[in-house]
Amino acid sequence: MIALKDSLESDFIEEVRSLFSKAGRLSAAKNFEYRPEQQEMAVAVARALEEERHLVVEAGTGVGKSIAYLAPAILYALGQKKKAIVSTHTINLQEQLLHKDIPILKKVLPIEFVAALMKGRQNYLCPRRLERALQQAAELFTTSEAAELARIAEWARMTRDGSLSDLVLEPDSKVWTQVCSEAHLCTAKTCGQAGNCFFQQARKRLLAADVIVINHTLLFMLLGSPEEQLHRESGYLFPNDFIIFDEAHTVEQTASRQIGIGVSQYGLRATVQRLYNARTKKGLFTITRDAAGVTLAAALVDEIDTFFRALDERCDFRKGREVRIRDVDFVPDTISGRLMALQARVAEVVKRTEDEFLKAELQELGRRIHDARVSIVTFLEQAAEGHVYWVERTGKTAQFLTLNAAPIDIAPVLQRMLFRENCSCVMTSATLAVGRPDLSYFRERIGAGEVEPLQLGSPFDFPEQMKLFVVRKMPDPRDAGYAKALAHWVGHFVTETDGRAFVLFTSYRVMQQLVSEMQAFFVENKMNLLVQGQGAPRGKLLEQFKTTPRSILFGTDSFWMGVDVPGDALSNVIITRLPFAVPDHPLIEAKLELIEANGGDAFTEYSLPEAILKLRQGVGRLIRTKSDRGIVVILDNRIVTRPYGRAFLEALPECPVKVI
Numbered sequence: 001m002i003a004l005k006d007s008l009e010s011d012f013i014e015e016v017r018s019l020f021s022k023a024g025r026l027s028a029a030k031n032f033e034y035r036p037e038q039q040e041m042a043v044a045v046a047r048a049l050e051e052e053r054h055l056v057v058e059a060g061t062g063v064g065k066s067i068a069y070l071a072p073a074i075l076y077a078l079g080q081k082k083k084a085i086v087s088t089h090t091i092n093l094q095e096q097l098l099h100k101d102i103p104i105l106k107k108v109l110p111i112e113f114v115a116a117l118m119k120g121r122q123n124y125l126c127p128r129r130l131e132r133a134l135q136q137a138a139e140l141f142t143t144s145e146a147a148e149l150a151r152i153a154e155w156a157r158m159t160r161d162g163s164l165s166d167l168v169l170e171p172d173s174k175v176w177t178q179v180c181s182e183a184h185l186c187t188a189k190t191c192g193q194a195g196n197c198f199f200q201q202a203r204k205r206l207l208a209a210d211v212i213v214i215n216h217t218l219l220f221m222l223l224g225s226p227e228e229q230l231h232r233e234s235g236y237l238f239p240n241d242f243i244i245f246d247e248a249h250t251v252e253q254t255a256s257r258q259i260g261i262g263v264s265q266y267g268l269r270a271t272v273q274r275l276y277n278a279r280t281k282k283g284l285f286t287i288t289r290d291a292a293g294v295t296l297a298a299a300l301v302d303e304i305d306t307f308f309r310a311l312d313e314r315c316d317f318r319k320g321r322e323v324r325i326r327d328v329d330f331v332p333d334t335i336s337g338r339l340m341a342l343q344a345r346v347a348e349v350v351k352r353t354e355d356e357f358l359k360a361e362l363q364e365l366g367r368r369i370h371d372a373r374v375s376i377v378t379f380l381e382q383a384a385e386g387h388v389y390w391v392e393r394t395g396k397t398a399q400f401l402t403l404n405a406a407p408i409d410i411a412p413v414l415q416r417m418l419f420r421e422n423c424s425c426v427m428t429s430a431t432l433a434v435g436r437p438d439l440s441y442f443r444e445r446i447g448a449g450e451v452e453p454l455q456l457g458s459p460f461d462f463p464e465q466m467k468l469f470v471v472r473k474m475p476d477p478r479d480a481g482y483a484k485a486l487a488h489w490v491g492h493f494v495t496e497t498d499g500r501a502f503v504l505f506t507s508y509r510v511m512q513q514l515v516s517e518m519q520a521f522f523v524e525n526k527m528n529l530l531v532q533g534q535g536a537p538r539g540k541l542l543e544q545f546k547t548t549p550r551s552i553l554f555g556t557d558s559f560w561m562g563v564d565v566p567g568d569a570l571s572n573v574i575i576t577r578l579p580f581a582v583p584d585h586p587l588i589e590a591k592l593e594l595i596e597a598n599g600g601d602a603f604t605e606y607s608l609p610e611a612i613l614k615l616r617q618g619v620g621r622l623i624r625t626k627s628d629r630g631i632v633v634i635l636d637n638r639i640v641t642r643p644y645g646r647a648f649l650e651a652l653p654e655c656p657v658k659v660i
Helices: 002-007 011-019 036-050 065-080 091-108 127-135 143-158 173-179 198-208 216-223 226-230 248-258 265-275 291-314 336-351 356-381 411-417 440-445 482-496 508-524 538-547 586-597 602-619 645-651
Strands: 055-059 083-088 115-117 211-215 241-245 261-264 322-325 387-394 400-407 425-429 452-456 466-470 501-504 528-531 551-555 572-575 630-634 657-659
Touching (some): 011 036, 036 425, 036 452, 065 091, 065 241, 083 216, 091 211, 127 143, 211 216, 216 248, 226 411, 248 400, 248 440, 261 265, 261 356, 265 291, 265 336, 265 356, 265 400, 291 336, 322 586, 356 400, 482 508, 482 630, 508 551, 528 538, 538 551, 572 602, 586 602
Parallel strands (some): 055 452, 083 211, 083 241, 115 211, 241 425, 466 630, 528 551
Antiparallel strands (some): 387 400
8 A cells, every 4th residue: 555655656755755865865965864754754744735735743853854844845846936935933943944954955955946034124224215314314313313323324335235133233223213124115116126225135035035934923924914814816925835834832822922913102102203203303294394293293192101101000010011901991092082183184294295205104104003093992992802902011121011912712813824725834843742643732722623743753762862850859839948949959960960951940030049049059069150131142141051161051931942052061951840831921811711611621721731842842952962961850749749740751752760
């Protein structure tokens, strides 16, 4: 039967199978080793693309999944004149794809192809807007802002790609928003002809590229609403494209944040102040000499602050940065009528403005005011069905508020957006399963219930490479002796491996307490303690960890996943607590309530599987290559004292376990 199936397979699938064989083209690549799991994944991806089907793949650490999906995606894109969109969650993986994996395939594959990174358009300078801003600097900018504009203009003469990543110092956001590319202002028609527009040049490169690398957040911003996707004849972002999501375990969380409502106090103030800023007496209404507009905009900024202050007074932020709103008309709508009046004023000014560029700027701001007004009304009326509503503190010092609403169950939304007929969407990650090979938990959460699953194990020899220690003696965190016991066991195990350890926390507060408790211990033992959140960015911390002997890194949420430290630098991962999410975020709380309302059990159907996935991610930091060796330590006795502990242990790689 298998021979018959193989004989019926297409030339394309056979080409992919051969590419990943022991003597295939990939064997010429440096450090290549034949991995049957990698070959199986590549063939499954090729088959899904050829048959225009969807696929969900869990590929264990060491499978080499990025090459396994890139190679068939590139061959298929070129053969069928399609475009491959590869979406990742982390910058680390984007850089790996662009600077390591894609160059390998450029050397090995028998065809030439073009790959490009897709950034949000507001990352790019628009020379036409810059030129206008310089001409109107007196009406738009204060003296210090004008100096910043001059610095950007100087840089614009030298930069090659015109994007923020090419700027040494981050620009003042108020100035940058006046000169960056924007959807209705910097278009192929208005800016594309000149040949010097950085975004339009980037757009041409994207249109010509066979493979586009993007991040999940930007992808969902560009995908728009499910309705917009349903009206597309083919593809997702470009006609005739297909999508591969790597790090797919983060898709539900990212999509929930992007699909819904978000109105920020800071953003709304900034939009109105672009029309007229009462403090600086600058803005577009000063250019158009519109006194009525000046009066309206000047008063509206104060009214925006008054509206959000009323929200602040009604919200109880003592438990955290987010407060769920359950009541319709939680505060009086003192703002939407004023926004409508300003929008009407903008429309009036547009009618009598002959300058096409100025007209486009005004229309763009009018659109934003309209969108904010509609979102505020929807939020106050709680008009979007099946959504959860909350207010969040934002800004560096949490001085502003944001209104948010998101679908409680994102699965039906994603099913309509991503898993459409005659399209291909492939999702992959090292951690999607929570105990069953059909990946049903993940598939149901993201609307992929009908999609074919594939679970591939890791080629690593975990029984030889890894040992798991569980400390049954750990007291409950509420006990008086918990902090002392935590310090004792962390000290014991980091000494065992001479540092070279990640210590992962579920609570920033507990991490800070342990830092102060153990500071003297690390100094005394000449160990280098690195702590997340003490100024250095994540990349810098990782670099210091890799290059400084006897290092220990204390990290919370973002260090549980997407961090790659192969080799001797990391030999020990200590999990201080099983990573159950505290149901304090309104979206998580609403998800749990929905499960209970439908007669389910929120703990077994959501809290437990989510914690298992996160534990698998944390443990997955340790063994990254065939030569890695090390220990995992779990300082939470629930894994051996509670009935659900078995589910955690069974989800981890099979290896020797020692209970202390």
